[in-house]
Amino acid sequence: MATMKAWVLNGIGDLRLMRVPKPAPGRGEVLLKVTACGVCGSDIPRIYEKGTYKFPTIPGHEFSGRVEAVGEGEDERLIGTMAAVFPLLPCRACPSCEVGAYATCSAYDYKGSRSDGAFAEYVCVPAWNLIPAPEGLSGEELAMAEPAAVAIHALRRGGLDIGDRVLISGAGPIGLMLAQWARAWGASQVLLADVDDSKLAFARENGFADVVNAANEDVQTWTMERTEGTGVDLAVEGAGHPASWENCLRAARPGGRVVLMGNPSGPMGLTQNGYWEMLRKQLTVVGTWNSDYAELPKNEWKLAVRAMAQGKLQIPPLITHKVALEELGEALGMMRDRTAFYNKVMWTIGKGEG
Ligand SMILES: [Zn+2]
Ligand SMILES: [Zn+2]
Structure with a gap:
């Protein structure tokens, strides 16, 4: 069976780099090779104090990746696409979902807290959650789409x-x-x-x-x-x-x-x-809470990615720490103990072997 490296949260404060089975995309899903995943401020208490929804879980919800495979029923032309990822999986049945207000869904799933996220080499997500990127944007910039969309939403x-x-x-x-x-x-x-x-x-x-x-x-x-x-x-x-x-x-x-x-x-x-x-x-x-992903009146994630491509946001200077996947545990400890100044910390395949 194919395996991958992943930081697995086995209990509160018990985060370990492990070899786990490489996930396989289900119906409507794609398999992403993760290109970068930022550490959210909320990840520190999630890992060290509060825990995730269940154990074991792979944290990491601010990520980008390249489509490596598609599940049944998905368009194979998606393979090779670089994308940012909306990490919320709405239930599609509650009153909020009915009007496209996914952030207030009453029964959502979430990559990186309720199900496995991207502190790993690979992750599976529904194709619906992909925001395909224009040429020229790096995986690191795309991994900042989440905080960018959250900021847009707050200002709107x-x-x-x-x-x-x-x-x-x-x-x-x-x-x-x-x-x-x-x-x-x-x-x-x-x-x-x-x-x-x-x-x-x-x-x-x-x-x-x-x-x-x-x-x-x-x-x-x-x-x-x-x-x-x-x-x-x-x-x-x-x-x-x-x-x-x-x-x-x-x-x-x-x-x-x-x-x-x-x-x-x-x-x-x-x-x-x-x-x-x-x-x-x-x-x-x-x-304000999270961000809007419905197409109307505005998909704030697409707005974020477009603004990055147009040079309206200067993302690279905001990333103060880039580490390889293997070094992520140490970086998280640095953030928890505040042993150095940081703004955005992320793991990226640009560092280390990938
Ligand atoms: Zn976040
Ligand atoms: Zn819902």
Whole structure:
């Protein structure tokens, strides 16, 4: 039987590089040779604290690959195609699925958390989940389609308008993606806040000069100084921290919009003053989750891949660590222990034997 190398999560914190059977594509599926797979911020608690839906599971949901084989009923012309992959497998039966709102499906499957993902040489996915890539995009760039689509969705939820002044609270991988998108889509000003100086320095290196350390400075005062005292039209909370949420509310202009995107690691309480910001300024506060994959009105994954191909997003500088599959365990440990600065970490066949 053909085998492959894969990082298998056998229990919480028990991730091992193993030889496992190479998967075979079922009906409607394709077999992908993985070209790159990023580590999502959510993978660290998934592997070390919370675990996956069941064990054993191969994690990894931000991936790209080349079609190597197709299952029964699939078009053989797909073989050789490079693609990004939408990792969510909708049930296609619930009310959300009926209207194409797959991110809110009540019974979805997910590559890399509920079923096997791409911390492996190969993975099988339905052909429906492939976003074929135009020539010239690398597997590494395509593996960033997920965070790019998540960022698009957040800005669309926030109704980004031409000329908007935007504050992004949280300068991690998605924060920088948000910043790039906001600029590409006509924001007149993009401000970034974080509590980590190394992240702010990295944002500056990537062309975003207006950055503030929220631990040392009052974000509202800082924002007002940069917006003639009015505040931003749109603030995106990307840290999942109550102080960050409150900063977004305080920095928004009257009638402004605040998008809640950051996954919280604890309670998200507001002070009375923070709550008043919503009331007195009549703010619109919206949540965002994942991304849209339905064709109408817009498939945000196709939008992401197209924007990469058009050079509207600068993806390669966001990838700070590229490792071979065999080195992924060490890279995950580095992220867990924060022993080095990182923005996006990924395994890629460009490193090592593949
Ligand atoms: Zn992710
Ligand atoms: Zn569903």
